Amino acid sequence: MRPTYLLWKTLRAILTMWLVVTFVFFVLRLTGDPVAQLLPDDVDQNTIDFYRHLWGLDQPILVQYWRYMVALTQGDFGISFRDNQDALQLVLSRLPKTALLGFVSLVFALVFGIPLGVIAALKKDTAVDRFVVGFAVFGFSLPNFFLGILLILAFSLHLRILPSSGSDSWQHLIMPAFTLGTAFGAQIARYTRSAMIDVLNKPYMRTAESKGAGDLLRLYRHALPNAAIPLITIIGLKMGELIGSAVITENVFAWPGIGRLLTFSVAARDLAVVQCILMIIALTMVVSNLVVDILYGWLDPRIRADGTPEAAR
């Protein structure tokens, strides 16, 4: 892998982050004065002016932008309008909950998605395969907010064996993780299947077969490592979807993570917190894309310096 490739990708990632920050900054400020919407209707003009000045909202927008960007480079994400807490601290305090949910869901999705995909590919065009494909389409089409509600109806209200909201024990984690993991696992099963079918049709697999390598050996030594390349790419690129789904899932199950904080903060027009959350989410996506790019460039030497595979040119 060429160093220029790495450099180029990193620059692009930073550029993307900057674009997201800037875009969010201006769009959210175009929508009106947060102070007037935050304070009660009957406060006098002096109070409004006081807060506008306190939060720097009385400055021209470009000055605000400049100050904001300077503050960002010093790790200052601003102060929550609602409770005067440091925005970053507030967001970081919720981060572990979301990370826990995301991690457990991802593991769950991988643990059932990959084996299902592999089995379907090995038994292509049989009933097993059709079942897996059907399940994948099913899981992908089932909106997670609906799945979450069905789970609550069944396990919390009807059977009364699982709690419907909160995050106090491991039981609280089961339904949100299942909800979030199902759609993602369904997609992983599907991509694993097509990646495996692709690999199994490659000439080197037939060579391995003709050399008399056993089924399991062929699977572990040749097929899985090669199928992993497209799979890692897909997982990395789907991070954004996973985060979007997490926001909804957290709301369905009142899981006190970043997603729930986000919906609260947008409702309260808490600019600093919303911007901070958006940036952290964008950062997660950009970093996972960057990791995919780097892994891809490392696993597949046929990448040019500008990052496009030869075949795409």
Place this chain on the structure above:
Amino acid sequence: MSAVSDTAAAVPRRTKTDRIRRLTTGMPVSVRLSLVVLVIMALVTVFARWLIPFEFDQMDLRARLAPPFPLEGFDWTHPLGTDKLGRDVLSRLMIATQTSILLALLGTLIGAVLGTLLGFVAAHFRGWVDEAISTLVDFQAAMPWFIIALAILAFMGNSMLVFLLLMGLYGWERYARITRGLVFAAREQGYARAVEALGGRPAVIYRRHVLPNIMSPLIVQLTINFPETILFETSLSFLGLGIRPPMTSLGQMLGEGRDYLVTAWWLAVIPGTIIFLTTLSMSIFGDWLRTRFDPSLQD
């Protein structure tokens, strides 16, 4: 030899019905069922205004939270029951379906047209125009668009236009990517160059020759994008940010019904099922189209 094939290749002119018949042969049952669901959805979308038994926002406070058909205590005046304000669920469901489908359709089309157009522009002008559009495509793909849309909607308030725009911008980059690649390839193909050599303008070549020839993958992308757009709309409306009362959509109904899970679970389950059936049918149909039209998947 060509005299032989002249007579042998007596190909009849094909008609529309022939094409439809060729398309439907060998169609699996699941795909047929999906088509039935989609046709019903389309009919409801078009004729909702005439099909509804009640106005969708007509309240009847004496008949609140009435249960739907198979449950005890239901009443044929409200086959699917009523909600917290005594509004007819069936009527609301039809109007909600209409809103959701129309929005998703418009959103998908905006994205498709925008993306396809930019893809053509990138492939035609190449050079820095191509670079700029490709960079934009990369940025769009790397942005957490759903989350950004959520924030924008919350701050912008109840604006249908903004909502539609956000939906339109969701997924446009994939059409742009596909179109750009395909147009590049098509331009290298003889037929585009041959028409150029006949004296055709680029616009004519693109409209008459290139676009029809790259239509299949674009339509496949449309079928993938459409259920995603439905989920985009319903998710945001579910969170109370997209379509808001007094209007209604499938996601909005589900979000509202969620507060009555204990007393009237059907208020959430009925719209949820409709969303699920629509996205499922579209996905099944799209998958089938893809395996039919993508030669790389046929072996």
Place this chain on the structure above:
Amino acid sequence: MSSLVIEKAEIGTPRHRDAVSSPTLLAAENLSRSFVYRRGSLLRREARFRAVDDVSLTLREGETLGIVGESGCGKSTLGRLLSGLARPDAGSATFADLSLSSLSGQAWRASRRDIQVIFQDTAGSLDPRLPIEEQVREPLDLHAIGTPESRVQAAQEMLDAVRLGRHMWGSVPGELSGGQQQRVVIARALILKPRLLVCDEPVAALDVSIQAQIISILQDMRSRLGLSMIFISHDLGIVRHIADHVAIMYLGQIVESGPSETVFSDPAHPYTRALISAVPVPDPKRRRQRRLLSGDPPSPHTPPPGCRFHTRCPLKVERCTSEEPRLTLQGAHGVACHFAEVAP
């Protein structure tokens, strides 16, 4: 020199006639075109090679010029330059009174009415989705010639003229054989009634039996429409059969040119002789001494110094490796070889 007397040429006899009077239709002067084969960067100079190097030729009204050479010798590029599809880096091509290299936009598109091209890749040059009748009609649509009804009629007449049966008019290209597709391409090119038709290896991809059929259709159309033609091919037999004049190309340059009869019966350049002797002759009594070329042509990226042919030439002497021979004319016959006069 030849002129066009409209007359159906008999298959198998060269159409070479004497007539000095017909005007020049196309004149190329010192055409050159080079291509980049390795991109430059900060550390590396960009590398180019000359696909066509300083070529001059003329085509008279009604004449057919054959351009012959091995693959990679630049004959297709020359064809594109002569038809105005590509622009030269140096030199000029003048068609009638138009300078092809300076036309742009509207004027260039208008010039397509007079100059048409047939490519080797027939299947690729037809839209896979449109019925052939529509594709043959398309040039008339593009140039807005006639009424919609007259266009349909003209397209049908053209399809008849290339002997494609009515039952095939609604077919898409994929349903036709290679020969049938090529006839569609010919019909589409000729419906504009161009003055010049450039054929780039029009039959190379076809079976021999079909080649003859396509050639006969081309000859037929040539006499019907009074076409001038440039016929690019690696097949000497076909060129001899259809062309009044030939130009032999080697590594981007013309090494010999003249009336077909002269060039084929009395080749002066050792390369031409080698090419001709390689053509199988069906008559055992006329068995000739075969002079087969040794080796492959050198890479056009780095042409040898002096005479470009010297690496494979049986007559090579010291002078050939340093001094480049110029194309010298004896009457209409031109040869670029130091030994042209003394060659047997």
